Amino acid sequence: MSEPAAPDIEPAAVEVIREVLSHQRRMREGGCTGRVCLHCVRHHLDAVRSAMEAGRRIEFVLPAFPTKSPNPAKVLGPLPDLAEELALRFLNSLCERIGEVYPPGAAILICSDGRVFNDLLGVSDENVTAYARALDAMIRRIGATHLEQFSLDEVYSGAGHEDMRSMLSAGYAPTPAELREEVRAGGAPLAMYRGITRFMLEDLSGPGYTGTRSALQRKCRDLAYRVIQRSRAWGNLLDQLFPTAIRLSIHPQPCSTEKIGILLADTPDTWLTPWHSVAVASGGRFTLMKRAEAEEAGAELVYVAGSPSHYVLEPAVEPAVPRSAAAPRSTAVARSTAVPGTVSPAAHRDSWDQACA
Numbered sequence: 001m002s003e004p005a006a007p008d009i010e011p012a013a014v015e016v017i018r019e020v021l022s023h024q025r026r027m028r029e030g031g032c033t034g035r036v037c038l039h040c041v042r043h044h045l046d047a048v049r050s051a052m053e054a055g056r057r058i059e060f061v062l063p064a065f066p067t068k069s070p071n072p073a074k075v076l077g078p079l080p081d082l083a084e085e086l087a088l089r090f091l092n093s094l095c096e097r098i099g100e101v102y103p104p105g106a107a108i109l110i111c112s113d114g115r116v117f118n119d120l121l122g123v124s125d126e127n128v129t130a131y132a133r134a135l136d137a138m139i140r141r142i143g144a145t146h147l148e149q150f151s152l153d154e155v156y157s158g159a160g161h162e163d164m165r166s167m168l169s170a171g172y173a174p175t176p177a178e179l180r181e182e183v184r185a186g187g188a189p190l191a192m193y194r195g196i197t198r199f200m201l202e203d204l205s206g207p208g209y210t211g212t213r214s215a216l217q218r219k220c221r222d223l224a225y226r227v228i229q230r231s232r233a234w235g236n237l238l239d240q241l242f243p244t245a246i247r248l249s250i251h252p253q254p255c256s257t258e259k260i261g262i263l264l265a266d267t268p269d270t271w272l273t274p275w276h277s278v279a280v281a282s283g284g285r286f287t288l289m290k291r292a293e294a295e296e297a298g299a300e301l302v303y304v305a306g307s308p309s310h311y312v313l314e315p316a317v318e319p320a321v322p323r324s325a326a327a328p329r330s331t332a333v334a335r336s337t338a339v340p341g342t343v344s345p346a347a348h349r350d351s352w353d354q355a356c357a
């Protein structure tokens, strides 16, 4: 005889994973098929099912929301703005929808990785602290009760920031030789390396840079390795601290791997995250754009409570996907009104590879 609860748990667990995977950020040629990939559903079934069998809330770990990009051509400043708020509202609403299927519900632990590599990005520890505090206040203000934050500060409480990073690297980072080997083999590690190199080039090639282009490229390639090394160390530590949580990632992932890549916002460039861009309200929806691109397109800056919040662009920019393809939960928005962000299923097919080609 099987356990009486088992027959009910199985379909509910599938429904929970389908809800998450409907916002999946996929790798092109990553192996996923169908609107919701059944291989990925199967892959994550055990983790969700065991939480449900134990009556626990389903916990997700998401390394994300590190700090704002230091590049003023991309963002409004060092503090979170409407771009972050939309992503937080989206993540919280995802947990609410899981709670409709499974009443003990779900929680997402946002494991800010700002402190993990801010020194490599040229961002001060003070800015990382200010960003994390403001994000915490934002989570409380919008009532995102399913979201929590966790950072390196809590792991090595009381230590200096440099020491925290040293202890993390010493305990959990792969060696440079191991990483180079992985990147040389291609696939997801190579895509990630290229993507991060591109970001570093964008962020460090501002008017302040006076060296040659080739020297900057060399520097950015080296920094990209170090960023990946620290991210990997952070991921390893999180796996150890939260062994039963399901790992989410802001980066596209290959099919049936331990992490689920998830989109945080609707954007034509799937590389863009809320902390590398600004929110732009246009044509009844929000999208993410680099600040300079929003301004070149004629977008107007909106202040909320005295702080720069987002842009409004009229007339509507061409949406990234036909409106008919927009997600069913797509919400019409009033100008400068903060509402949950929407995600277009078609955008999931864009890929990291494509974005950094």
Ligand SMILES: [Zn+2]
Residues within 6 Å of the ligand: 031, 032, 033, 037, 038, 039, 040, 041, 254, 255, 256
């Ligand atoms: Zn898949």
